[in-house]
Amino acid sequence: MQDSKRLAKPANGLNGEINVPGDKSISHRAIMFGSIAEGETKVHNFLMGDDCLSTISCFRKLGVQIDVSDDEIIVHGKGWDGLEEPVDILDTGNSGTTTRLIMGLLAGRPFHSVLIGDESIARRPMKRVADPLKQLGTKIDGRAGGDYTPLSIRGGDLQGIRYELPVASAQVKSAILLAGIQAEGVTEVIEPERTRDHTERMILQFGGEVSRDGQSIKVTGGQAFKGCTVDVPGDISSAAFFMVAAAIVPGSRVRLKQVGLNETRTGILSVMNKMGASIEVIPSNDDKGEPVGDLVVETSSLHGIEIGGDIIPTLIDEIPIIALLATQAEGTTVIKNAEELKVKETNRIDAIVEELKKLGADIEATDDGMIIRGKTDLHGGEVHSWGDHRIGMTLAIASLITTSDVVLQNHEAINISYPQFFEHIDQLIART
Numbered sequence: 001m002q003d004s005k006r007l008a009k010p011a012n013g014l015n016g017e018i019n020v021p022g023d024k025s026i027s028h029r030a031i032m033f034g035s036i037a038e039g040e041t042k043v044h045n046f047l048m049g050d051d052c053l054s055t056i057s058c059f060r061k062l063g064v065q066i067d068v069s070d071d072e073i074i075v076h077g078k079g080w081d082g083l084e085e086p087v088d089i090l091d092t093g094n095s096g097t098t099t100r101l102i103m104g105l106l107a108g109r110p111f112h113s114v115l116i117g118d119e120s121i122a123r124r125p126m127k128r129v130a131d132p133l134k135q136l137g138t139k140i141d142g143r144a145g146g147d148y149t150p151l152s153i154r155g156g157d158l159q160g161i162r163y164e165l166p167v168a169s170a171q172v173k174s175a176i177l178l179a180g181i182q183a184e185g186v187t188e189v190i191e192p193e194r195t196r197d198h199t200e201r202m203i204l205q206f207g208g209e210v211s212r213d214g215q216s217i218k219v220t221g222g223q224a225f226k227g228c229t230v231d232v233p234g235d236i237s238s239a240a241f242f243m244v245a246a247a248i249v250p251g252s253r254v255r256l257k258q259v260g261l262n263e264t265r266t267g268i269l270s271v272m273n274k275m276g277a278s279i280e281v282i283p284s285n286d287d288k289g290e291p292v293g294d295l296v297v298e299t300s301s302l303h304g305i306e307i308g309g310d311i312i313p314t315l316i317d318e319i320p321i322i323a324l325l326a327t328q329a330e331g332t333t334v335i336k337n338a339e340e341l342k343v344k345e346t347n348r349i350d351a352i353v354e355e356l357k358k359l360g361a362d363i364e365a366t367d368d369g370m371i372i373r374g375k376t377d378l379h380g381g382e383v384h385s386w387g388d389h390r391i392g393m394t395l396a397i398a399s400l401i402t403t404s405d406v407v408l409q410n411h412e413a414i415n416i417s418y419p420q421f422f423e424h425i426d427q428l429i430a431r432t
């Protein structure tokens with residue numbers, strides 16, 4: 001059953017501080033590297049969202065012991081050879097990152113696995129990963145000629161390749177690197193634009209080697225990893241909802257603590273600065289593999305800008321909430337080169353345009369993005385998350401500034417990446 005939720009409104013803005021949950025991309029990778037490493041890996045501030053729980057469940061089925069407690073996750077890695085042929089199907093749930101990265105990791109394992117996910121995963125293209133992995137020497141098949149789940153993978157002896165990514169995707173890059181570290185010789189991936197580099201950083205953190213020269217990333221095969229401690233920073237993609245909320249709700253001042261500030265993820269900061277938002281960045285000194293800092297955001301007067309080109313991969317997941325921000329900016333905001341949004345959990349161009357229109361936004365879809373004209377007073381109404389966590393959170397933040405109530409259908413989708421989301425809204429409203 002899908003639940004609906006009538007959302008509360010702040011009388012005097014959002015105020016106070018919160019720790020947003022751990023970074024989703026880094027949490028997935030910590031479980032994966034912990035599983036293929038020798039010895040124990042401790043993960044602090046792990047994101048207990050549904051996507052990362054899917055990753056834990058898959059690795060348990062591959063024979064890895066993973067202990068979950070309130071303050072840490074312990075992964076008992078047994079090295080590459082410790083992974084066992086799963087007797088059950090690996091269910092990756094709603095998670096594209098789990099599905100695509102695990103494909104790369106299983107590509108070099110000498111056994112058979114079957115991957116399946118939910119109905120959203122079943123619509124997302126997997127050929128972009130399967131093609132290069134087949135070139136490395138893996139056997140992969142699946143629905144529609146191997147482009148969609150269910151997928152079956154029979155790992156094999158791999159040979160390094162040189163591969164130019166046709167799309168700027170960290171998931172495809174990471175899958176190839178995870179296969180490349182098991183292959184004979186060197187594997188080189190060339191990205192058209194820079195994408196998030198958490199996999200590369202984690203290879204180094206677990207004692208491996210990877211090099212970058214411009215847009216080219218190289219790994220040598222036959223690498224073994226050593227367990228370590230991973231301190232997961234707060235997720236800037238989750239912080240983005242409260243950065244925008246603070247900027248658009250009158251009378252707000254919010255401090256978001258210990259947020260990951262990796263420059264391959266901070267496009268939202270540049271965009272908000274350009275639009276005129278008041279954001280103070282307070283960097284921390286104890287960088288443990290990833291840069292972190294606090295962000296203080298205040299209500300701001302905003303203007304529209306053009307967003308496109310190589311900044312897109314650094315803010316791809318933030319575009320739904322940037323669209324809402326743009327409805328509160330004077331003038332026109334154009335978002336282009338963002339066609340990848342069509343193959344996320346939903347077609348996020350269609351989803352955000354359709355739902356924000358229901359609240360009175362002046363927004364139109366284009367082939368590769370959207371055009372938003374502001375500033376518009378938004379009104380209440382009934383909206384739907386489309387089963388997509390980022391669409392659901394964007395609509396919930398919109399409800400903080402609408403002239404009447406918003407009813408959000410299927411808000412549970414938000415548990416994918418931010419289980420404490422509504423608690424955090426209540427907390428920031430209560431402090432006013």
Ligand SMILES: O=C(O)C1=C[C@@H](OP(=O)(O)O)[C@@H](O)[C@H](O)C1
Nearest residue numbers: 025097168169170171172316317
């Ligand atoms: O590597 C990752 O952790 C991710 C990469 C991005 O996807 P693409 O690689 O498909 O761009 C992003 O949208 C996703 O939320 C997480």
Ligand SMILES: C=C(OP(=O)(O)O)C(=O)O
Nearest residue numbers: 094095096097317344345
């Ligand atoms: C696209 C996302 O995740 P994934 O690709 O892992 O499903 C997201 O979190 O916005």
